């Protein structure tokens with residue numbers, strides 16, 4: 090299996106190079122040259138597999154010989170041993186044919202762990218084989234940072250630098266990052282906004298001399314390997330609920346379009362899916378697109394589901410590539426127009442193809458709070474605000490009540506305790522492994538919003554680790 094860029098001007102790469110490269114050099118995103126495909130019989134044969142064994146079956150066709158099967162098995166075993174249940178993504182039936190899949194049983198309580206926990210041991214394996222060291226630099230508005238830190242901590246061939254906006258992440262999110270004591274973990278509390286953090290990271294990657302010298306690597310959701318890890322739980326859910334005999338629908342609280350694109354990939358691989366419902370908060374660029382065929386940027390509005398406070402859903406480019414029948418010059422042209430004008434439109438036939446399987450719904454903060462309160466009153470269970478948006482649209486936009494519907498629960502309620510308490514009157518407690526989070530010592534490195542200052546900090550810390558440019562000890 091080889092990987093091509095959605096914009097057609099970057100070299101074709103193997104799986105391990107795609108892992109380390111992240112963004113393609115032409116500004117595009119890597120996608121598989123063709124979709125692996127499972128027959129109905131093959132999917133049926135997965136029904137009794139454990140999550141780890143299923144992960145091996147689903148991921149293996151993407152590896153293309155870059156990693157030996159036995160090594161891949163050990164990597165998957167390591168990846169999913171830090172979840173608080175062997176099921177990794179347990180499903181509960183709320184009412185007849187209405188399901189919730191909990192994706193927050195990993196170390197940092199959000200679904201990002203499912204991909205990041207896989208990335209950690211995978212990086213280790215690939216870097217050790219090549220005798221290389223990388224510096225991961227990433228910006229976070231909260232959840233990605235802690236998931237990446239947990240996945241990469243204490244790994245010899247990696248230094249990880251996470252930029253977050255000083256004073257603008259929740260206490261739980263900050264503590265999940267700033268209390269980690271590991272020699273290769275470095276957090277940066279940037280005196281700026283999340284956009285400043287992202288701009289700084291982009292500027293670091295665009296400084297090619299710095300990028301090459303430090304061997305910078307990216308773990309944001311444009312990294313193809315994160316999508317691969319997320320495809321697994323769509324098969325897992327469908328097998329529990331209906332597949333391969335019948336189809337299934339999914340409702341996905343969406344920001345960067347990474348999670349739901351993994352579902353679409355599962356569908357392309359043979360999984361019978363009737364409908365994907367994209368749930369958004371007031372930042373509804375995707376919903377407006379599904380309604381009108383016009384993608385148009387507006388200002389970001391802060392909400393109680395901050396991990397979806399996004400205007401540019403980077404992974405949508407991968408879907409566009411498929412909608413345009415893999416015409417990379419069309420994708421490149423469209424995305425260029427989008428950058429210049431802040432909008433693009435697709436033809437009626439492309440919109441019709443999109444709508445065949447995608448729907449979108451938006452929920453205001455008030456509606457989301459009401460759903461959390463109502464769900465708590467009915468079931469005694471608390472939902473985090475992102476999950477509540479997903480469940481809400483799974484009900485309002487469901488096309489066919491005889492097709493099972495799986496709503497994805499993307500975060501544990503304790504990750505957003507203030508919002509959950511305001512909605513339900515109940516303060517969600519942290520699970521046992523994090524119960525002492527507020528007693529741990531914090532190390533906060535406040536850095537001015539200044540590129541040279543950030544670059545200096547990274548050079549300093551990575552150098553102190555004394556491994557740059559050479560082999561790991």
Ligand SMILES: *Cc1c(COP(=O)(O)O)cnc(C)c1O
Nearest residue numbers: 232344345346347348396499500
């Ligand atoms: C990241 C995140 C999302 C959005 O996922 P995308 O893959 O960016 O669409 C939704 N909910 C939570 C809790 C998240 O952390």
